[in-house]
Each structure stands twice: as structure tokens, then as C-alpha cells.
Amino acid sequence: MKEVASYNQAEATAEKEPKVFQEFTYDNDSNGGVLNKFEEIKGKIQEIKGIIQDLGGNYNDLVNKYEAFTNYADTMKGIVNAMNQNADAIQSNYKGVVDTAKQAVEEHMKVDSSLMTDLDELNRLLGTGTN
Amino acid sequence: MGVTQKDYDYDEVVKFTQSGGELDQALTSLQDNLSKLYDKIKECEPLYHGNGSSSSIYACYQNLYDKLGTMDKKDTMWFNANVCRQLIDKMYDNAKRNQDNDTLY
Numbered sequence: 324m325k326e327v328a329s330y331n332q333a334e335a336t337a338e339k340e341p342k343v344f345q346e347f348t349y350d351n352d353s354n355g356g357v358l359n360k361f362e363e364i365k366g367k368i369q370e371i372k373g374i375i376q377d378l379g380g381n382y383n384d385l386v387n388k389y390e391a392f393t394n395y396a397d398t399m400k401g402i403v404n405a406m407n408q409n410a411d412a413i414q415s416n417y418k419g420v421v422d423t424a425k426q427a428v429e430e431h432m433k434v435d436s437s438l439m440t441d442l443d444e445l446n447r448l449l450g451t452g453t454n
Numbered sequence: 455m456g457v458t459q460k461d462y463d464y465d466e467v468v469k470f471t472q473s474g475g476e477l478d479q480a481l482t483s484l485q486d487n488l489s490k491l492y493d494k495i496k497e498c499e500p501l502y503h504g505n506g507s508s509s510s511i512y513a514c515y516q517n518l519y520d521k522l523g524t525m526d527k528k529d530t531m532w533f534n535a536n537v538c539r540q541l542i543d544k545m546y547d548n549a550k551r552n553q554d555n556d557t558l559y
Contacts, residue, residue: 360494
């Protein structure tokens with residue numbers, strides 16, 4: 324029997340939900356603040372999308388090589404497409420979080436113009452910036 | 455002694471799909487990175503959040519978590535990664551059986 328690959332089974336099965344906080348917080352500390360974290364999340368999503376592409380490519384190699392795998396081809400293609408859609412949705416939802424930060428920063432800029440650099444960075448993370 | 459006609463190179467498929475094989479590694483990497491993504495989102499929450507569970511920020515985080523999902527929830531990343539895992543394991547089992555049967559001759 325195949326050795327079971329290890330992954331975080333508890334996390335794979337656990338319900339996930341945000342924590343409830345009692346006040347608005349926007350921690351833009353230049354060392355480890357939210358903008359750094361947004362960047363890390365963005366990078367991780369890109370990495371996941373790349374892995375899904377590799378999976379699809381690996382599987383196509385098998386299907387193209389051996390007729391015996393054509394039975395699996397449609398199923399596997401469906402799974403890879405579904406994962407691509409999931410990854411796109413995750414990316415879109417991440418941008419939703421960043422967009423709320425952008426709106427908050429735009430609002431606070433009315434009294435604190437030093438947040439301009441944050442706005443530039445948030446626009447860059449959203450792919451709408453010029454830098 | 456008869457010659458076995460291979461339908462495909464099951465030795466190669468076993469190698470490809472066994473633990474540590476290329477296909478298996480790619481999927482393990484995916485599952486590992488899904489965990490890391492979840493960790494990063496969790497780390498983000500204390501740095502940036504709204505007031506209460508009715509805030510739009512809370513809803514956005516919930517959307518993220520919903521799409522990451524669980525192995526039991528259809529159309530979520532964890533669910534589909536698990537289906538992919540089951541498929542690769544099936545490919546391995548079939549190839550290994552063919553390999554074992556052939557070595558009997």
C-alpha cells in the first residue's frame with residue numbers, strides 16, 4: 324500500500340472563520356505590518372497557481388504518453404480546472420480584503436496625508452498602481 | 455514462457471505517482487502551500503480587521519476562508535486537492551498491481 328503523504332489533516336478538515344475583533348485596526352508598521360503580510364499572501368497565491376499549472380502539465384504528460392490514461396483524462400482535467408477556478412476566486416477574495424484597506428486608507432488620508440505611500444502600495448498590490 | 459505485453463510503462467507510472475514521485479510531490483507541495491496560505495491569512499487578521507463580525511472586512515476574510523474550504527466541502531480548494539490526491543493514489547495502485555502481477559512471470 325502506498326505510504327500516505329503527510330499534510331495537515333486537521334487543517335484540511337477544520338472549519339475556517341475569521342476572528343471577531345471589537346475595533347478597527349490597520350497596522351502599517353514598516354516591519355511586519357499589514358502591507359508586508361498582504362505581499363506575502365499575494366506571493367503565496369501566485370505560488371499555488373504555479374503548482375496547479377505544474378500538476379496539470381505533469382498529468383498531461385502521462386495522458387499524452389499512454390493511452391491507458393485516457394480514461395482518467397476528463398476527470399483529471401476537470402479537477403485541475405476546478406482548482407484553477409478556486410485559486411482565481413481566492414485571489415479575487417484576497418483583493419477584496421486589500422480593497423477594503425484601500426478604502427479605509429483613502430478615507431483616513433483626509434486627515435493624515437502621510438498615508439499616501441500606503442495608498443500607492445495598496446494600489447500596486449491590487450494591480451491598479453503605476454509603480 | 456509467454457511475453458507480457460505492457461499497455462504502458464507501469465514502472466514509470468509507479469515512479470511518477472509513488473510517495474516522492476513527481477506527481478505526488480507536486481500535490482504534496484500544493485497541500486503544504488494551502489496550509490501556509492491559511493497561516494498567512496490568520497497572521498494578517500490581527501494587523502488589519504474591522505469592528506465586529508458584520509464589518510465588510512470580516513466578510514472578505516470569510517470569503518477567503520470559504521474558498522480555501524475543507525476536504526468535505528465541494529468546490530473548495532481543499533476538497534479538489536483531496537480529489538486529485540485520490541486520483542493519483544488510484545493511478546499508483548493500478549500501476550503497482552500491474553507491476554506486481556508481471557513480476558510473477
